[in-house]
Amino acid sequence: MLDIAIMLEGQNGLTWPRWQKISRLVEEAGFVGLYRSDHFTNANPPDKESLELWVSLTWLAANTTRIEFGPLVSPISFRHPALTARMAAAVDDLSGGRLTLGLGAGWQEREHNLFGFDLMKPVERFNRFEEGLQVVTRLLRSDVPVSFDGKYFQLREALLLPRPQRRNGPRILIGGIGSKRTLPLAARYADEWNCIFLTPQTFSTLNARLDDLLKIEGRDSKSVRRSMMTGCTFGKSDAALQQKLESRGKRFDQLRQNGVIVGTPNQVQEQLRELEQFGVQRVMLQWLDLDDLDGLEALAKSVL
Numbered sequence: 374m375l376d377i378a379i380m381l382e383g384q385n386g387l388t389w390p391r392w393q394k395i396s397r398l399v400e401e402a403g404f405v406g407l408y409r410s411d412h413f414t415n416a417n418p419p420d421k422e423s424l425e426l427w428v429s430l431t432w433l434a435a436n437t438t439r440i441e442f443g444p445l446v447s448p449i450s451f452r453h454p455a456l457t458a459r460m461a462a463a464v465d466d467l468s469g470g471r472l473t474l475g476l477g478a479g480w481q482e483r484e485h486n487l488f489g490f491d492l493m494k495p496v497e498r499f500n501r502f503e504e505g506l507q508v509v510t511r512l513l514r515s516d517v518p519v520s521f522d523g524k525y526f527q528l529r530e531a532l533l534l535p536r537p538q539r540r541n542g543p544r545i546l547i548g549g550i551g552s553k554r555t556l557p558l559a560a561r562y563a564d565e566w567n568c569i570f571l572t573p574q575t576f577s578t579l580n581a582r583l584d585d586l587l588k589i590e591g592r593d594s595k596s597v598r599r600s601m602m603t604g605c606t607f608g609k610s611d612a613a614l615q616q617k618l619e620s621r622g623k624r625f626d627q628l629r630q631n632g633v634i635v636g637t638p639n640q641v642q643e644q645l646r647e648l649e650q651f652g653v654q655r656v657m658l659q660w661l662d663l664d665d666l667d668g669l670e671a672l673a674k675s676v677l
Contacts (some may be wrong), residue, residue: 374649375645375646375648375649375653375654375655375656376405376406376600376654376655376656377404377405377645377655377656377658377676377677378399378404378405378406378407378408378440378441378655378656378657378658379395379399379404379406379407379408379657379658379660379669380407380408380409380410380445380602380657380658380659380660381395381407381408381409381410381659381660381663382409382410382412382659382661383409383410383411383412383423383424383426383429384410384412384413384414384415384421384423385415385421385423385661385663386421386422386423386663387409387422387423387424387429387663388422388424389424391663391664392424392429392432392433393432393436394666395407395660395663395666395669396432396433396436396437396440397436397437398666398669398670399440399669400437400438400439400440402669402670402673402674402677403673403677404440404673404677405440405441405655406440406441406442406443406473406655406657407433407440407441407442408442408443408444408445408473408475408602408657409426409429409444409445410426410444410445410446411426411444411445411446411447411448411452412481412484413451413484413487413488414481414483414484414487415483416481416482416483416484417483426444426447427447427460427464430442430443430444430464430472431463431464431467433468434464434465434467434468434471434472435467435468437468437471438469439471440471441471441472441473442468442471442472442473443472443473443474443475443543443546444474444475445475445546445548445567445602445657446475446476446477446546446547446548446567447474447475447476447477448476448477448478448479448480449476449477449478449479449501449502449505449506450478450479450485450490450491450492450493450498450501450502451479451484451485451488451490453526454504454505454506454508454509454512454526455508455512455526455528455531457474457476457505457509458508458509458512458513458533458542459512459533461474461509461513461542461543462513462533462535462536462537462542462543464543465537465538465539465542465543466535466537466538466539470538470539470543472543472544473543473544473545473546473564473565474509474542474543474544474545474546475546475547475548475567476502476505476506476509476545476546476547476548477502477547477548477549478498478499478501478502478549479492479498479502480492499554499558500524500525501524501525501526502558503558504521504523504524504525504526505525505526506545506547506558506561506562507521507523507562508521508523508526508528509545510545510562511528512528512531512533513533513537513541513542513543514541514542515532515533516536517532518530518531518532519531519532544564544565544598545562545563545564545565546563546564546565546566546567546600547559547562547563547565547566547567548566548567548568548569548602549567549568549569550568550569550571550579552579552582556579556582556583556586557586559583559586559597560583560586560587560589560590560592560597561590563597564596564597564598565597565598565599565600565655566583566597566598566599566600567600567601567602567657568599568600568601568602569601569602569603570602570603570604570631570632570633571601571603571632572630572632573647573648573650573651573653574651575632576601576648576651576652576653577651577652580599580651580652583597583599598654598655599652599653599654599655600653600654600655600656600657601648601653601655601656601657602656602657602659603632603633603634603656603657603658603659604628604631604632604633604634604635604658604659604661605633605634605635605641605658605659605660605672606618606621606623606628606633606634606635606636607634607635607636607637607641607668607671607672607675608636608637609637609638609668609671609675610637611637614635614636614637618635629644634656634658638675638676641672641675641676642675642676645676658672660672
């Protein structure tokens with residue numbers, strides 16, 4: 374059965390009151406999880422409020438009891454992997470083992486320039502990302518001190534204490550759709566692969582590629598969960614849907630071609646069933662209007 378979760382863009386005006394209201398609604402409504410981006414700013418002005426990711430997840434861990442959660446995704450480019458591993462282990466323990474640690478290489482140039490982080494060119498960026506994955510996974514999974522001598526990161530007999538309560542720490546999620554670097558890294562390090570904005574057909578192609586890569590790594594294909602984060606434009610009725618499409622300057626067919634879930638309850642249900650038939654196990658629906666709690670509750674009643 375397809376798991377349905379909600380995803381928020383943290384840089385899109387997320388504040389404590391909005392985060393707290395949405396978190397409680399997501400838990401009470403029955404969604405399986407709540408995920409959010411990890412950004413300082415939007416890719417283009419204007420800048421909006423952006424609640425700090427790990428602080429917000431700490432609150433979530435302590436103030437919910439059921440939902441799974443995590444970053445989609447936390448970049449190695451502006452978060453040192455040793456600190457990320459420490460924070461993730463602590464937040465996972467606080468939540469009773471509900472965190473999924475989403476990791477990425479980083480991509481948004483503007484926030485890196487504004488805050489003084491080196492994004493690097495793509496080849497170097499992904500080389501650094503792989504080193505970061507090695508640091509995170511070794512620290513989380515090793516009960517003995519870890520040494521690592523990389524180009525970008527170094528460890529000298531480092532031991533993560535206290536040890537994670539969950540064996541090997543939180544699940545590792547790798548997000549992205551690149552077949553040359555991202556998928557091989559997912560096959561090597563991830564417990565979950567998360568793709569974004571794909572049609573069912575394109576997902577199926579990349580999913581088969583991941584199966585092949587997992588076989589090369591000697592891993593069971595069932596050991597890696599397949600999830601997708603995609604946009605969601607939902608209307609309780611045809612009129613409500615049309616109003617939302619017009620307010621965003623989008624067309625139904627245009628959104629569908631880009632892999633977005635769009636429609637009235639019956640249309641959304643049909644699109645979700647199609648994703649499930651093609652092998653998606655969990656979908657994170659991107660909810661852009663952070664104040665539309667009524668719409669989010671109506672969505673829950675339609676798809677859960």
